[in-house]
Amino acid sequence: MRKAKKTLLIFALMIAAVAVYLGLKAYTVKVPHASGQQVEIAISATDLFNAFALDEVKAGRKFNDKVIEVVGSVREVSPRPEGRMNVVLETGDPMGAVVCEFTEPDEVPAVGSAVAIKGFCAGFNLDVLLQRCAFTRPNLDKGS
Amino acid sequence: MKRTHFLLIAAISWSPLVAQAQDKLGSRDGEVTFFSTAPLEDITAVNHKVASVFVPSTGAIEFSVLIKAFEFEKALMQEHFNENYLESNTFPKALFKGRVVAKNGDDISRPGVHAVVVEGDLTIHGVSRPLSTNATLEVGGDGKVKATCTFDVKPEDHGISVPSVVRDKIAKTVKVSVIIPYTRL
Numbered sequence: 484m485r486k487a488k489k490t491l492l493i494f495a496l497m498i499a500a501v502a503v504y505l506g507l508k509a510y511t512v513k514v515p516h517a518s519g520q521q522v523e524i525a526i527s528a529t530d531l532f533n534a535f536a537l538d539e540v541k542a543g544r545k546f547n548d549k550v551i552e553v554v555g556s557v558r559e560v561s562p563r564p565e566g567r568m569n570v571v572l573e574t575g576d577p578m579g580a581v582v583c584e585f586t587e588p589d590e591v592p593a594v595g596s597a598v599a600i601k602g603f604c605a606g607f608n609l610d611v612l613l614q615r616c617a618f619t620r621p622n623l624d625k626g627s
Numbered sequence: 628m629k630r631t632h633f634l635l636i637a638a639i640s641w642s643p644l645v646a647q648a649q650d651k652l653g654s655r656d657g658e659v660t661f662f663s664t665a666p667l668e669d670i671t672a673v674n675h676k677v678a679s680v681f682v683p684s685t686g687a688i689e690f691s692v693l694i695k696a697f698e699f700e701k702a703l704m705q706e707h708f709n710e711n712y713l714e715s716n717t718f719p720k721a722l723f724k725g726r727v728v729a730k731n732g733d734d735i736s737r738p739g740v741h742a743v744v745v746e747g748d749l750t751i752h753g754v755s756r757p758l759s760t761n762a763t764l765e766v767g768g769d770g771k772v773k774a775t776c777t778f779d780v781k782p783e784d785h786g787i788s789v790p791s792v793v794r795d796k797i798a799k800t801v802k803v804s805v806i807i808p809y810t811r812l
Contacts, residue, residue, distance in 0.1 A: 509703065510701065510703055511701060512701065512702045512703065513700065513701065513702060514698065514699060514700070514701065514702045514705055515702065539719075543716070543719060544716075547695060547716070548695070561656075563656075563675065564675075567675070569656075582655075582676065584675065584676075605676075605693055605695040605696045606693050606695050606696070606719050607693070608655075608676060608677075608678050608691055608692070608693040608696070608720065609655055609678045609691075610655065610676075612676050612693060612696055614696065614698070
């Protein structure tokens with residue numbers, strides 16, 4: 484009887500330890516970066532911008548929080564604080580763009596070059612914003 | 628096109644608020660940081676994509692913050708922030724519309740560092756509340772302006788409910804810091 488109680492206690496402690504471990508593991512998971520993610524929707528920068536400009540709510544339901552691959556021409560490259568970089572893609576509308584935020588940029592594309600970039604869509608605030616981006620094809624002009 | 632987006636573009640491009648076109652200042656790269664201290668862990672998040680327009684001649688100021696653009700260190704925090712607290716699918720933006728008033732009668736369009744008061748309505752989670760806070764304007768000779776301010780927000784004032792299980796683990800007041808670099812439009 485005493486041995487059974489001891490076994491039960493050890494078993495309960497093991498279960499508790501596993502639960503604490505799994506809970507801590509889930510709690511400390513970092514926000515994912517696009518580099519390790521599958522592309523869910525591929526679209527041109529112009530079409531993505533136009534979808535939000537036409538109906539922000541509908542486009543938000545379709546694109547927000549998803550990993551989007553955009554293809555477009557680089558309008559501007561802006562260095563940002565903490566080593567970040569924004570790659571701004573042409574949309575055909577001078578008032579708006581698709582802005583791709585890179586937290587750890589390993590390439591700097593040339594202005595005017597064609598690129599393919601994937602990132603998490605955060606929505607629309609004058610520009611469409613993709614976060615935690617990665618190049619899928621850094622320079623389409625060179626066929627890389 | 629959504630109303631808030633249309634209004635901000637209108638303000639930036641041809642607002643009747645603007646007395647002179649050269650007075651308009653705009654930014655699409657403002658930064659908002661919030662910080663909440665709690666017994667279990669401090670929580671901080673940064674948003675690098677704040678859009679704003681400021682008209683020094685009238686003091687009119689507006690800004691728009693995309694809620695999903697707040698970046699957290701931990702995925703679970705970001706998920707809870709968006710899904711449980713701010714409900715960013717339903718309320719995708721926080722907005723501020725108000726006026727900048729010089730504290731000591733300064734001409735805030737002149738180069739220098741100006742202490743100002745910002746007054747207006749802050750809308751978070753679809754709930755608007757009046758806000759008045761001290762701020763600083765650094766006006767450069769090149770026409771660039773940097774606006775900075777810090778203020779406190781109570782989540783409950785904006786209808787953000789915190790589950791009782793974690794209520795004691797989350798601060799009742801969140802400190803918000805804003806840095807907006809303006810350039811002439």
